[in-house]
Amino acid sequence: MKFSSVQSVLAFAVSLNLALGYAASPGIGTVTSPGAFRLDRATVISNGTLFEGSLIETGTASSSVQVSNGARLSLTADSRGRIFGDRLVLEKGSGTLENSIGFKLVALGLTIQPERANSTGNIVIENRNRIQVRSSSGALRVLNANGQLVANLSAGSALAFEPQGGPSNATRVLGCLEQKAEHYLVTDEVTNVTVEVAGSGVANEAGNRVEITGTLDPAATPSGKATQLVRVREVRRVTKGCGSSAAAAGGAKGPGISGAATGTIAIIGGVAAAAVLGGLAAADALPGQATNASSR
């Protein structure tokens, strides 16, 4: 065989090898940092390629993550999270959504879902039971592990959340009980979630500000703007009429919580929520907060 033929065969074999060899995933994005960080338990300098399920651990510097679908987020120093094409599962520290096209943050089993592509926000794992969620621009929705809505945060608002140890459908809401035809709705002052309530004693309290305790019925279809139906166990009137609650209503709407909502704890779908003031939850201890031990 001539030498040139051998060369041709070798060249073909090499190109075939390269072509066949490249069946690998091109990755789901990139991560950059001004310093070193850990990627899948290995030390990386400056930048790296992310794959589905990659584990990112920041060191003394923050890291920026760019996902191929356009989402962009950052992890502060000393954070840890597992990245997927559609979500970051934060295990420690803090993460910020900077551009949230089709992207979610997950922590302690809660999902933080931007309502629009340009919604931005931040979540901080405070300890092994509690996270803090802050919406910077646009609205954020918080869902529990069953996919039930537990809070609506509008721009500039912040809430602390603690998944409860008990039944995941446990619910306690506070707000004005409105009657819409044959249905009764309450928009919770802390979480800004509207629920339909059903049960004995409800009709008598229409038009009053009430605290309702019960359980979510995941099989029921709620009425109007309500996202879920609560089977009422107890109705407690807080004030006659709803006028005094106007300033406090919509706890998760404004930049801070004022009036009666300060210090109020809501429980929706087994998740306790309280307003955050200056970085601290307005209620010192949410129900179910067993310990402040760090998750780190």
Place this chain on the structure above:
Amino acid sequence: MPPVDKPGIARQGIAATCFILATLAALPGLAPYLSAFDAGSLGSDLNSLRRAHQIHPRSAQISVELALLLDSQDQPGEAAEILLQLAEHNHQYLPAWTLANYYYRHQIPEQFWRWARPAAERCYDDFRPLLRIALNLEADPALVAERLGRQPPLLRALIDVLIGDQRLEEASDIGQMLALLGDPADRLRLANLDHRLGARPQQSPPHH
């Protein structure tokens, strides 16, 4: 007392004034870069990064951040150009590593291997990230070792990665490559590898 060089002092004064004015003129452009840099990252503002790159064209971190942002905004040609310019004058690990990743993501294996080799040669810390993407491209660890250069630290890291992936037979093959290099410091590692393979007899490193 020596005579005072008045024209010389005047020239120095003019030069100093020009320098201060030039610095002040550059400040508006520097401000976004400096604020982003203080925040720990140069961020996602393309204009700030471009300006920062104009001011510091040889900064590896700025070049890398700008290139990756351009790449994410569907401007891969300009991204590659910036990284290749960086690699021309910076022969350290970072440009080669970033280019290897760039070509990996863009599925251009020839260019990946072209830059993966110098990245391996200049790697001063952890070889595993480079080995992981190399093994995604080329399933045969022996070929990966060949293409990246058979240096002992790389082979040791490759063995660790393969053991982590439960690819013990292939780890053993790389162990034999390492044994042939004859570093006594590797005896324990190779013995451990043997142990993992069920005390199967392995080639011992040559005695010195």
